[in-house]
Amino acid sequence: MAKVLVADDAKIMRMNIGNMLKKLGHEVIAEAPNGYMSIQMYKKHIPDLVTMDITMPAENGIENGIDAVKAIKEEFPNAKIIMVTSHGEQDKVIKAIQSGASNYLLKPIQIDKLQEIISKTLG
């Protein structure tokens, strides 16, 4: 069972991913509605895994999920982060992986795909 931080600006996506994670036996220890809050929540809870939406509103200089990945990985090099994206954001996915994200998941999210990516990411 992994302790997971779910970062997404859409409440409905946080709820959906959270419900799937619970069904898969994981624990959602925190949620964040933007990249800046995801960094704060990471520092507070040190989760085993983060699901991070790529496009989120800017706050305190953190423009999106990619900036959050950079900041988290700088302080916590072993952080495991799965980017959540739609197919059209391919360039951003590459940037996120270059910034240290472990993997990515395409929307719409299917529970079996989520499980597969978590298993690959956590090893």
Add this chain to the structure above:
Amino acid sequence: MDDIEILEKLSQRVIEYMNNDLGMIDINEKFSIQSVEQIQYNDVATLISLSGNIIGTIGMSVSNNLAKEMVENFIFGDIDTQTLESLASENVAETLNITLGNIIQDLSTIQDGGKVEISTPYTMHDKVSIIKNKNGKMYLSTIRYKNENIMLSYFL
């Protein structure tokens, strides 16, 4: 890319998404695209701006009832009525965000090496009306679901 390619591909993807991902099998697989001078949106309307090699604004609009039904089918697990209602508008935005994101790479402009930036969705309520710019273009695709219309628009 011709003017209606994006709306054709988006309409096809929305039908597929509602049928396969949301299990809303009563979606009609046919749609019609018209050039229009004005669009009167339904109860919930969400807009996403495109910039880069494709410019313009894409919209999706549905009634409150259909927006709620879409939430019921989107959410994994149970949801209470109050939460369902509070998430209805946001889910229309998320639906457009997902389906538009899914088809962007298939557009001829992008296949030819073009780039496009997709904005975060902006959602409006109360049957907003939008009129075409004097030298602009405006297209509307209508998809039927039971006795409801799903409106998809593209204007620039």
